[in-house]
Amino acid sequence: MAITITFHDNLRKLLPPRFRGLEKVHHLLNRDASIKDVIESFRVPHTEIRQLKVNDREVSFIYKVQDEDQIDVHPLRPPFDVFHPTLLRPVPLDNYRFIVDVNVARLAIFLRMLGFDTVYHNRLTDPDIAKIAQQQKRILLSKDRNLLKRKKVEFGYLVREAEPLQQFFEVVRLFDIKGQDILPFSRCMKCNGLLHPVPKEKILSRLEPLTKKYYNTFHLCDKCDQIYWPGTHREKMEKLVKEIKNIN
Numbered sequence: 001m002a003i004t005i006t007f008h009d010n011l012r013k014l015l016p017p018r019f020r021g022l023e024k025v026h027h028l029l030n031r032d033a034s035i036k037d038v039i040e041s042f043r044v045p046h047t048e049i050r051q052l053k054v055n056d057r058e059v060s061f062i063y064k065v066q067d068e069d070q071i072d073v074h075p076l077r078p079p080f081d082v083f084h085p086t087l088l089r090p091v092p093l094d095n096y097r098f099i100v101d102v103n104v105a106r107l108a109i110f111l112r113m114l115g116f117d118t119v120y121h122n123r124l125t126d127p128d129i130a131k132i133a134q135q136q137k138r139i140l141l142s143k144d145r146n147l148l149k150r151k152k153v154e155f156g157y158l159v160r161e162a163e164p165l166q167q168f169f170e171v172v173r174l175f176d177i178k179g180q181d182i183l184p185f186s187r188c189m190k191c192n193g194l195l196h197p198v199p200k201e202k203i204l205s206r207l208e209p210l211t212k213k214y215y216n217t218f219h220l221c222d223k224c225d226q227i228y229w230p231g232t233h234r235e236k237m238e239k240l241v242k243e244i245k246n247i248n
């Protein structure tokens with residue numbers, strides 16, 4: 001089988017170096033394969049694809065490639081609306097929920113800081129992560145292409161930026177996260193548990209003298225018992241919230 005694949009826009013950067021400069025990739029195939037497998041053999045995880053066309057007709061990931069197919073692969077682009085069905089992702093999400101891989105772990109802290117339910121454990125295996133993403137309808141954020149290629153991962157994104165804060169803005173932009181989507185100070189940055197207001201007198205014995213002196217409002221994590229108060233975290237967070245509003 002001889003097929004032609006056009007990787008559009010920034011997808012070309014993901015290809016093995018010898019294909020990056022090509023307008024179209026001519027490819028010989030000596031086996032039956034799904035379009036997902038063929039495209040992923042060029043190092044492009046299916047999570048990065050917004051739309052697939054064969055001979056100008058839209059197809060899904062299970063399409064079996066035929067001789068002389070002209071394939072167009074279009075990348076995700078902002079705003080990536082995860083709340084409406086598409087041919088590639090027929091069951092949309094009902095909320096922003098994330099799971100992050102160890103290679104973008106600090107992203108979890110930023111997401112939780114703004115109230116997003118974000119799973120991260122450094123001991124999860126790749127199969128575990130894919131399974132959780134599928135079962136709990138979570139968006140997988142990772143730099144590991146092999147993990148993103150897993151079939152169970154329906155919603156995911158290959159994070160390109162290197163710095164955690166820039167990664168965070170990359171995610172905010174792509175998924176079109178707006179000021180009204182965020183709920184600062186509602187979730188524990190350490191464990192993803194929910195925070196609840198707690199009267200100062202209940203936790204007085206656990207506070208450092210200066211915290212005791214200067215702060216009066218406190219939140220407690222219902223999972224790991226961590227205490228939060230409006231100290232440095234809040235300043236950092238308010239700056240983030242402002243920047244998110246600037247992006248939108």
Ligand SMILES: [Zn+2]
Binds near residue numbers: 189190191221
């Ligand atoms: Zn916690």
